[in-house]
Amino acid sequence: MIYMNENYYFVMYTTCRLTHGKRQSLIVDYAGDVSFHISHQYEQLIRMADRHQLKETLAQLxxxxxxxxxxxxxxxxVTHRMATLVKDEAAFPKMSDELSYEEYKLRDVIWDIDKNTTIELVDKILERLSPVNCKIVQIRQNTLLDTPILDHILEGLKNTGAIYVEVHATINPKLDVLYLEDFISRNALLNNLFLYGSEKETFHSVMKKHPGYSSFCVGTIFYKDFDFDGGNSCGTICMKTLDFSGYWTYDLMKKKNGCLYKKLSIDAQGNYHNCPSMQTTYGNVFSKSIDEVLQDSNFLFWWNLNKDKIKVCCDCEYRYNCSDCRAFTENPSDPYSKPSKCHYNPYSNLWS
Incomplete structure (x- = not known):
């Protein structure tokens, strides 16, 4: 056992997070990339001891x-580097839990196009996107991959503030890998291309080389061995889909809806939604600006619906690591209903 000066302060690292569940608690060490369950008693001890002298906590036992x-x-x-003992806890200030992209009106947009999508509609959507400075755009082409209209969209997105774009479509057997490499290479904004209906699941990195420099990746093609279903496969909650990527995602999911916050969906007819799988619309791009949508309290309601408000989820120790689908719920008429595709029971601590 390490030497412990009882005058020292116990400080849990700010990259660790504690969540209280109905039957057990969860501690996640985001720096060490580990998580494990602890009893409520140990959770209480951590909360009682954090940023207090050891002798203060010992006196309460x-x-x-x-x-x-x-x-x-x-x-x-301390041994597992989730906490430390310090003489002056003020020298270890708490990390801010302020959300990292609060200054942005939108963080990501999902944009659906199909065989009937016109250049007029595309240009109107680009016009609507330009003032909101959205950084992430996902384009879902509900047909075989068709690059001419995508070239037009990607060129227009250069003027919107977007820095990351991904495209989802069904694989087109007429377009070989050399064509796809050229498509990615000529569109600098396009980071990832997801192609569905492939014979096998694999990926291909598109590399570029300039004389005198090492090769670098300009984008990746992901081949999926299942059909593109327009988002109906979304919302599945299992151990593989939980998000332990960083303490900032924990802080987001604690305060906001992990899936819908700062998100906007635009369907193939130009209608605004919270999500492609949610039916409620908030106007059309030809009659309403995105800024007007972002002032609609009904639209914003879903952004602020965090897991502490959701039935069953509020008792789950994984709730701040779960994106929380609101499109597929056990009771579609109840906005606070448990996700219907969740496979965890916080009352038995079992996955189905």
Whole structure:
């Protein structure tokens, strides 16, 4: 066991997060990329001890056995680099939990196009996107991959502030890999191309080389061995879909809806939605600006619907690592209903 000066402060690293569940609690160490369950008693100890001197916490424990368990747990946390002991806790200020893209009106847009999409509609959507400075755009082409209209869209997106674009479409057997490489290479904004209906699941990095420099990746083609279904496969919640990518995602999902916050969907007819799988519309691009949509309280309601408000989810220790689909729920008429595609039961702690 490490030496412990009882005058030192116990400080849990700010890259660690604690979540209280109905039957057990979860601690996630985002710096160490690990997570594990702990009992409610140990969660209470951490919250009681964090940023307090060891002697303060020890004084609150009733018996020597409890004190020994506490010191053993402190030893475990420090040894596994989830906490430290310091002389002055003020020298270790808490990290801000301010959301990283609050200054943006929108973070991402999902844009559907189909065989009937016209240049007039495309140009109107580009006009609507330009003032809102949206950084991430996902284009879903509900046909075989057809590049001429995508070239037009990608050229127009250069003037909207977008920095990341991905395209989803069904694989077109007439377009070989050399053609696809050229398509990605000539569109600098296009980072990833997802092609559905492939014989096997694989990916291909598109490399570019300038004389005198090492090759670098300009984009990636992902081949999917299942059909593009327009988003109906979204909303599945299982261990593989939980998000442990960073403490900033935890902070987002604690405050906002992890899937819908700062998101806008535009369907193939130019209608605004929260999500492609949600039926409610908030006007059309030909009659309403995006700024007007973002002032609609009914639209914004879904942005602020966090997991602490959702039935069953509010008792789940994984709730701040789950994007929380609102399109597919057990009771579609209840906005607070549990996601219907969730495979976890927080009352038994079992996955189905």
């Amino acid at each position: 009733d018996d020597q056995e409890s004190k020994n368990y506490f010191l053993e747990f402190v030893d475990y946390m």
